Amino acid sequence: MKESFVDKIEEAVKEIEAGSSAEIVVSVRQSSASYRELDLLWSLIFALGVLAYKIWSPYYFHPDWILINVLFCALFGFLLSSKxxxxxxVFLTSGRRESETTKTAQSEFVRLGVSRTSGRTGLLILVSRLERKLVMIPDQALDHQIVPTLWEEWHRKFGTASSDEELxxxxxxLLQSLRGPLSRQLPRTDNDVNELPDRPVQVAE
Structure with a gap:
């Protein structure tokens, strides 16, 4: 992600926290899981594809090279899928995307200390680029201050994207949409302290 865009996210978080006691943490990940089984599936497809070609092709191939070709194509398919x-x-279902991003968001919520703010007003926003999913996990006080229908609306509008640019x-x-409700429901106090980093946390899977 370009530094200029990272700066924009950081500035948007600062603007929210300037008028609210909420603590926003944005975590941007390339993916929420390793998905090695998907790479292995592509490896199998490549291997079976070249094996089928060798068997039914009208051309002659020396038997000693068939196994080598199959293994090479299997490795090629694995590496290609991983990159x-x-x-x-292609093989990543919507249910799998939802479950993996939710689990990762819950893990990041704890790992990044979002649950340790003094007023329990933290909000984690996970952006998972492979899955093209955005997940929000609010802490207790913040969750109770915002009506459930608003959380649902944000999830419906911003939770899933069709491209990286849209995500x-x-x-x-979303950050712009959060400003008004958070400043009204959780206005910034005179003794408010910035407890969590404003700059997005980037994780390469």
């Missing part, structure tokens, strides 16, 4: 996100998305622009729109 090219659209290949993984990141949706993040910026």
């Amino acid at each position: 090219i996100a659209p290949m993984r998305r 990141l622009s949706g993040l910026m729109e």
